[in-house]
């Protein structure tokens with residue numbers, strides 16, 4: 001989907017959720033606040049939640065309408081909003097000099113080569129020990145789950161995230177279930193940390 005398609009969806013008033021995904025909230029609730037980037041943040045449900053916990057958050061998305069909705073939502077004024085294509089955007093040099101504490105990517109669906117390229121670049125934005133958290137609709141939803149894109153080429157899976165996991169000290173790389181009103185959805189989770197320099 002192009003940015004105009006996402007603009008149209010957001011303009012229709014479609015909203016993913018007012019609060020963060022429960023698993024992301026669980027995984028990050030006790031992390032000490034730092035500098036985070038939320039890639040493909042949409043309305044910034046995670047960015048706004050993190051900012052409320054004291055994080056310094058940059059939310060990047062190519063849908064200006066989604067970003068405007070996030071800006072206007074509770075907590076929106078505590079987030080730095082950037083309208084950009086994540087495939088070409090890079091954090092400011094000052095952030096790269098220090099390194100990010102967290103890169104979060106939730107429900108961004110791209111062809112595998114683009115996703116792998118983006119996540120590989122994003123690992124390089126982390127400070128040593130900084131965390132990458134990726135959550136997306138798993139390809140198995142097409143046969144035994146619910147929701148998410150129905151295009152197999154843009155869904156996530158453990159093998160598809162493996163090249164990025166290989167760059168990290170991995171805490172979790174697994175398929176997880178998410179209860180929805182329509183049934184059980186399957187997500188792919190990758191949580192890992194950039195290894196100390198030299199590894």
Ligand SMILES: C[S@@+](CC[C@H](N)C(=O)[O-])C[C@H]1O[C@@H](n2cnc3c(N)ncnc32)[C@H](O)[C@@H]1O
Nearest residue numbers: 006016040041042061062063084085086106107
């Ligand atoms: C399903 S929404 C997820 C939003 C948010 N991460 C969340 O979990 O609520 C997917 C988002 O990805 C954004 N997106 C898709 N491709 C993008 C790209 N190449 N650059 C920037 N944003 C993109 C869309 O605009 C949309 O806001």
